[in-house]
Amino acid sequence: MKLKSAIAYEEKWAEKWAEAKIFEADPKPGKPKIFICVPYSYQNAPLHVGHGFTYTRGDAYARFKRMQGYNVLFPWAWHWTGEAVAGTCERLKRGDQSVRKMLVEIDGVPEELLDKFTDPVFVTRYYTEENRETVKAMGLSIDWRREFHTTDLHPYYSKFIEWQYITLKNKGYITKGRHPVVWCPRCKSPTGDHDRLAGEGVSPEEYTLVYFKFGDAYLAAATLRPETIFGVTNIWINPNHEYVLIRADGKKLIVSEQAAYKLKNQIKVEILKKIPADELIGKFAETPLTGKHIPIFPADLVDPDFGSGVVYSVPAHAPYDYAGIIALKNNQERIRKYQLKELVESIKPISIIRVPGYGEFPAVEEVERLGITSDTDPRLEEATKTIYSKEFHEGVLKDNCGEYSGKTVSEARDLVKEKLIEMGLGGVMWELPEKVICRCGTETIVKIVEDQWFLKYSDPEWKEKVKEHIKNMNIYPEEARRWFLNVVDWLRDWACARKTGLGTKLPWDPDWIVETLSDSTIYPALYTISKYLNLGIIKPDQLNIDVLNYIYLGAGDPEKISSQSGIKEEILKQMREEFLYWYPVDMRISAKELVPNHLTFYIFHHVAIFEPRHWPRGIGVNGMLKIEGEKMSKSKGNFIPLKKAIEIYGADATRATLLLAAEDLDDPDWRDKNAREARNMLDVLIRICRDVVSANSNDYTRVDEWLLSTLQRKMKKITSAMEKLKTRTAFNEALYGLYNDWKWYIRRTGGRLGKAAEKFLEEWVKILAPFIPFTAEECWSMLGKSGFVSLEKWPEPREELINEDAELREDLLKNLMEDIRSITEVYGKPPKKIVIYVSSKKKRELLGKAIELKSLESKAALGNLIKWMIAEKLADKKKAPTLAKLMVDTLASLTSKYKEKTLLNVAENELEFYEESREFLEREFNANVEIYSEDQENIYDPRNKASTALPLRPGIYIE
């Protein structure tokens, strides 16, 4: 199971770290701590590069904080809770070939183990073993003494969950209720998205049943728009199907046969007798609320398989209904059969909703516009959607709607529904908007699960507390905060227990298992004490309610709890202390898909159970990984296990690729090309170390000053990016930013390394350590350093090494080179001779003057500068405007970065600096370089370029 990294030295360092136990964290009183964690992953598959992204960010942050001197706890665990593994095992047992194929080809499971993969416990254990190796190979700086997995298969995890749920129940956060699910009648279980052949993403919708009095019974019509009851003109039923009389909801109802069967799964239903459609058609029923008597008509638009099989007709606002009227009028045979001629003629649409953009009868308009004459025309679907959405958002009920007149459609909808139910003239029916077919081939229905346990996330007080806390947390990036607040607002009660799969039983109702997202909320607290159990200091059985209440809530008397539980009082107190030391979690890092569920639940549960001082302090959210621009999925065949990436590119190259891909909420994109490039860069780093070690560096030049100065600036930038979890910015600067500085330095010195080189490299390696720790360790040892770079002090910028003059000089040199290049490029031929003219001493005053004028009145500065130049005889009337403009532009590009004093300083010694750089320039351009001051005697100036010299912007002549 051991995996082999593509980078030879990685395994060595992983072993050394483990031997030295450098990531094991124990409380150190007085030393500031940081508790960092990432959500544990479900053990039904190998970890993939997407996991790797979040993990690497977490690890980089952990390593950064550790180097900054914090006592960092970064623990690990595995999620076994859930139903997915059991589902896969079932399918494998049934001989599903696609499962076999996926396991072998994508997940890399050895064929000979497949027989054992019918056992969920074996599967989760198998992946845990495999993934542990992957996490270790990735170089994550974990304290492995605290590891655990979930479910009652673990000796103490369920003790913890039982404590959590008893606590929640005692506090009133758990309730019992009913709950609609998509249900497969054959499998006798809920049909989740991944268990479907058709209907992905479809969830139950709530329809209102409206009861129309018919003799001593009621026709129950299902609708999404109960407010349209005021515009009803007739009822539709399907003439070719049987209806049934049922006893339900305390009365007799008439629905289609199929509907009766569906309703059975939702409410108590007793079927009394069959009623042929013919017995209903042509008769009248009474509309609730209005008391109007309306006729019952036949229509093909009615699908007895959908809803209740009874539809009430609102031709003014429902295109299907208007089309139904037209179709019926045109169907002479039916009219004759049921003798409906006059009745149908008398039907007139009743307008009840005012909506901008339409007249009296929106449905009539749409149907006529499209020229629809059949009530089964597929275009009716589109027309219905258009009007539904328009009326819902902009519609207002007219004066003929009783007490609802003047209300918006969206308001009236719920009010009418509630009123009908209250009066006993309405009910609820759940229905699927599209067919959902279970993987077993059976069509599913909506079932109401009774006695379902809920977490009461709807509780307003609970919500309020959570929101208040979210406002005070550190959330990166900031945009995520708004999202969290929104999720809290919209969160409803959560069905927190299941009947199947792995997990922990509800302590008060062992028929139920705590569901996967509900047993994974406060477990970071378990990390603070799991060490004691894993090391055998206490036994799992001793972890009873009182013990946990004491450790986590400080409740009870330790002496009594000690004698009751058999845990030494000293140990008990130590565990309490350890919890108090590490908690709260300072930073939890996760992908954004967990914002609407896990991360929000995580806050909810902490708020419910712990003291405010132990509520989560920070959350970092990141995007979701794509592969070569596409969503990663096993079915697409672009699934990349993390293990594989390590084997191909090595852990550090994988880490680098991931870190450079994105930050904040942006989705990172894994590209093979980038991974290979990252791999290259690591070699470059190693080579640089080798070169520096073998060089003897003595000189200390101005370029050395520059190198150290720019390093200090980069340190500042990288540090502040890391503090905000901007790992991409930080690593990009650390890797490429500093690399470019290094290249410039080598170029400037012509490869003769100065004193700064070694110092720079030393700091550079430290800065790289959180991101590519293996390579950093390797470099560190190559540099002859002892100990681990992982434990070195994070470099702090030293103000005294910042040298603005040196930085400006290098910038001027780069500008000069760019200008020379720009000229030669236009010229078309490489230069033979380059002449540089530095401005005269007198002209240097221009700089001071320009600065002065600019700060006084920026708008008039240019004009005044021109006048001043002419007055001071620095240029004639022809040239002064051009030069002045240039001066101002040059200044503008430099003032944002440099102090005025620096500009003046450097301008003072410009000539000297270019002289020093002559050799470099000659090398760069392979040409003779001459440097003059413009006011020097006997200068070589065939094209009169000396006069174009300005301070900080020399004149150039090229041959």
Place this chain on the structure above:
RNA sequence: GCGGGGGUAGCCAAGCCUGGUCAAAGGCGCAGGACUGAGGCUCCUGUCCCGUAGGGGUUCGUGGGUUCAAAUCCCACCCCCCGCACCA
């Protein structure tokens, strides 16, 4: 539908909050050159258009607006991605 994020040069991706210093960082790709026995690696240069002197022109989803000045601010529109509960 509700909510969140986004549309920048051949590609990926910074910049946008705090308007000018932006033809717009960095990486990839491509072209030329150096190095090499050769290739790879590495290094240098170029990579919107025009230009025999450091210049000019047109660009940052579309259309308007604010401003002396907009990739950056405001309005409208178009398009893309993600989440929405029994998958974790």
